[in-house]
Amino acid sequence: MLEGRNAKNPEIIGFACSYCTFKASEMAGSLRMKYPDGVKLVQVPCSSRVDPAFVIKAVFEGADGVFVAGCHPGDCHFIKGNYFTRRKVAALKEMFDTFSIKDKLHLFWVSAAEGRRFVEKVSGMYNEIKEKKNAGKTN
Amino acid sequence: MKTGIFICHCGHNIKHTVDVKKVSEYFKRFPGVVVSDDYPFVCSEPGQDMIQEAIRKHCLDRVIIASCTPSLHEELFKDVLKKADLNPFLLRRVGIREHCSWVGDDPELNTGKAIRLIKAGLYASAHYVPLEEKRVDVVKSGLIVGGGVSGLSAALFLSKMGMHVYLVEKDAELGGHVRLLKDVWPAREDGSAIVSRMVNELQTRENVEIFTSTTITEFEGFFGNYQATLNTSSGEKKVTAGGVVVAIGFTPFDPRLKPELNYGNDNRIMTTLEFESRKDSLALPENPRVAVLHCVGSRDEQAGRPYCSRVCCINALRVGDAVKDRYKDSYVESFYMDVRAHPKGGEEFFEDTQEKGVLFTRSNISEINLGPGGVILRGEDTLFGEPFEREFDLAVFSIGMSPPVDSKRISSLLKITLDKDKFFLEAHIKLRPFDTAVKGIFIAGSCSGPKDVEESINHGRASALKLYGFLNLGYAFVDPFISWVDPKRCSGCRMCEKACVAKAIRFDEEKRIVHVEEAACMGCGLCNSTCPSSAVNLKGHMDSYIDDEIGALMEVM
Ligand code: SF4
Ligand code: SF4
Numbered sequence: 001m002l003e004g005r006n007a008k009n010p011e012i013i014g015f016a017c018s019y020c021t022f023k024a025s026e027m028a029g030s031l032r033m034k035y036p037d038g039v040k041l042v043q044v045p046c047s048s049r050v051d052p053a054f055v056i057k058a059v060f061e062g063a064d065g066v067f068v069a070g071c072h073p074g075d076c077h078f079i080k081g082n083y084f085t086r087r088k089v090a091a092l093k094e095m096f097d098t099f100s101i102k103d104k105l106h107l108f109w110v111s112a113a114e115g116r117r118f119v120e121k122v123s124g125m126y127n128e129i130k131e132k133k134n135a136g137k138t139n
Numbered sequence: 140m141k142t143g144i145f146i147c148h149c150g151h152n153i154k155h156t157v158d159v160k161k162v163s164e165y166f167k168r169f170p171g172v173v174v175s176d177d178y179p180f181v182c183s184e185p186g187q188d189m190i191q192e193a194i195r196k197h198c199l200d201r202v203i204i205a206s207c208t209p210s211l212h213e214e215l216f217k218d219v220l221k222k223a224d225l226n227p228f229l230l231r232r233v234g235i236r237e238h239c240s241w242v243g244d245d246p247e248l249n250t251g252k253a254i255r256l257i258k259a260g261l262y263a264s265a266h267y268v269p270l271e272e273k274r275v276d277v278v279k280s281g282l283i284v285g286g287g288v289s290g291l292s293a294a295l296f297l298s299k300m301g302m303h304v305y306l307v308e309k310d311a312e313l314g315g316h317v318r319l320l321k322d323v324w325p326a327r328e329d330g331s332a333i334v335s336r337m338v339n340e341l342q343t344r345e346n347v348e349i350f351t352s353t354t355i356t357e358f359e360g361f362f363g364n365y366q367a368t369l370n371t372s373s374g375e376k377k378v379t380a381g382g383v384v385v386a387i388g389f390t391p392f393d394p395r396l397k398p399e400l401n402y403g404n405d406n407r408i409m410t411t412l413e414f415e416s417r418k419d420s421l422a423l424p425e426n427p428r429v430a431v432l433h434c435v436g437s438r439d440e441q442a443g444r445p446y447c448s449r450v451c452c453i454n455a456l457r458v459g460d461a462v463k464d465r466y467k468d469s470y471v472e473s474f475y476m477d478v479r480a481h482p483k484g485g486e487e488f489f490e491d492t493q494e495k496g497v498l499f500t501r502s503n504i505s506e507i508n509l510g511p512g513g514v515i516l517r518g519e520d521t522l523f524g525e526p527f528e529r530e531f532d533l534a535v536f537s538i539g540m541s542p543p544v545d546s547k548r549i550s551s552l553l554k555i556t557l558d559k560d561k562f563f564l565e566a567h568i569k570l571r572p573f574d575t576a577v578k579g580i581f582i583a584g585s586c587s588g589p590k591d592v593e594e595s596i597n598h599g600r601a602s603a604l605k606l607y608g609f610l611n612l613g614y615a616f617v618d619p620f621i622s623w624v625d626p627k628r629c630s631g632c633r634m635c636e637k638a639c640v641a642k643a644i645r646f647d648e649e650k651r652i653v654h655v656e657e658a659a660c661m662g663c664g665l666c667n668s669t670c671p672s673s674a675v676n677l678k679g680h681m682d683s684y685i686d687d688e689i690g691a692l693m694e695v696m
Contacts, residue, residue: 061692
């Protein structure tokens with residue numbers, strides 16, 4: 001397993017805001033909630049720090065899915081950061097759509113208190129992508 | 140570059156599902172990695188010494204500590220670097236506990252994930268540059284929001300330490316709910332007496348300004364220098380404070396939210412609070428039948444209050460005790476889920492009430508109906524699994540604590556987070572129970588979750604102490620994570636200026652480029668991801684770090 005990527009299991013990169021979603025992931029961890037190892041986070045100070053180029057880079061490097069996650073609208077620690085995130089992700093989605101890879105990109109709102117929601121969101125996304133990835137594959 | 144990697148076992152916590160030896164061996168073959176060791180507890184004193192020694196011996200210029208989540212022990216490990224004369228911003232923390240060993244069961248997968256995460260840290264940290272912690276001047280004054288026992292004790296503490304205090308209370312009177320309690324457990328003291336002792340002392344102090352019937356309407360600024368606009372009865376007032384203690388208490392649960400209990404429709408149904416104030420004037424028959432309901436508005440998913448309110452069991456027990464004291468031949472039945480007689484002496488008191496003859500029935504009460512001869516409780520005995528119906532002369536509800544009505548407004552005004560129940564969220568429930576995620580803003584009392592009087596007072600004092608610690612030097616150090624504009628790249632399009640909420644971007648009319656006003660920058664990085672010329676970069680979170688992190692996470696090993 002250390003030698004390469006598992007061809008069947010998706011690799012997901014998530015950009016998580018320090019003030020909310022990353023905190024939620026810490027909470028999920030301390031409550032020992034389980035989620036797939038294919039989900040890996042990049043911590044950013046605010047979801048608005050996520051340059052569309054990061055998302056594209058992750059896809060170019062082979063990520064099966066990318067998510068950007070921040071505080072719920074109206075709750076951004078930096079006041080309006082997540083509104084900009086929403087706009088950027090919407091624009092990216094449109095671009096991804098033209099390449100038929102729209103499903104790779106997800107946007108979640110998960111507050112610092114929502115450890116469970118974090119796990120539900122990332123596991124849901126993982127399973128969805130895994131299903132598509134393995135559709136038609138045998139073994 | 141000379142990097143040292145230290146992989147923590149965290150005792151069993153990491154080691155049981157991550158092959159730490161394999162991980163440390165793996166990184167030994169990387170160029171530039173001069174140390175790659177695993178160790179039982181890197182945060183222990185010998186662990187810290189080991190890191191310091193390694194820094195000195197190998198002249199390390201990057202340190203990677205793979206252990207618990209990055210925000211834990213942050214200061215501790217930064218200090219380790221400082222003690223070894225290495226810039227603390229050359230440290231990279233990698234969370235292989237909360238983000239790896241604790242969320243996956245498979246040792247092989249976890250070991251692979253740990254390697255990926257550490258590799259991301261290794262690649263990113265290669266770009267790190269030394270940074271200087273920013274020294275900021277702080278205003279030596281504290282703003283206390285809420286004048287209940289928590290807020291009062293915080294205000295008293297701060298003023299005694301010689302700090303200027305603004306105390307803001309939305310009601311006309313100070314003292315919150317405690318003012319209304321006749322008999323505060325366990326000292327059996329009058330709540331209003333406790334409150335007036337605190338208020339009287341506060342009023343004698345010159346460095347305290349008290350604003351009652353006042354709310355905060357605007358809040359801005361940053362750590363050490365917050366400006367709040369207060370809406371007082373005599374108009375608007377602006378105050379400047381170095382930090383804030385939020386102590387806005389709770390709202391008693393309104394039993395009307397459970398209409399099946401018929402509260403508010405009959406004076407034979409009341410809360411423990413009402414019972415307290417009316418117990419001398421109750422028109423009860425000679426041998427009264429009294430029902431006491433625990434957990435009304437607590438541990439109740441349907442009512443949206445899944446948590447335990449901690450104080451209501453003891454309040455319920457005291458109703459039974461009071462009735463039994465007054466009416467020897469009364470029939471008192473307590474309907475409970477579990478008895479959590481929380482504060483000191485509570486368990487003994489529970490036994491006393493049983494000895495006095497209060498009956499305890501483990502049950503769910505589904506409804507209360509009004510009859511001519513009494514109120515009729517219907518429910519299920521959850522030990523016997525049997526439904527029952529019983530008539531009483533009086534039903535008393537021990538109501539729980541709901542989050543403060545103002546919690547949503549205050550949270551968005553001050554940018555502090557709420558938990559899922561709408562109480563304020565601690566930065567870390569065990570290690571930083573007084574801090575919020577915002578520097579210089581603390582929480583105290585039951586606005587961060589139900590607490591009794593003693594706990595609330597202690598919480599207020601402790602938060603004030605933390606605030607004092609932040610402000611008492613008159614200056615403090617903050618992370619230097621602010622944006623910087625490369626003048627050679629900036630095209631002067633001013634896109635970043637439009638995006639920046641903090642208004643930290645200034646346009647130089649002459650040079651036709653922008654620069655970042657350091658003191659105003661909050662460090663969100665929005666300008667960074669907006670600039671079409673890649674001219675802005677956020678220190679500590681540069682494009683190059685994140686780019687290489689992504690690359691490392693996806694690298695085929
Ligand atoms: S967005 Fe970039 S190029 Fe435009 S003004 Fe700001 S720093 Fe300069
Ligand atoms: S990092 Fe945020 S606050 Fe600082 S200048 Fe950029 S947009 Fe403004």
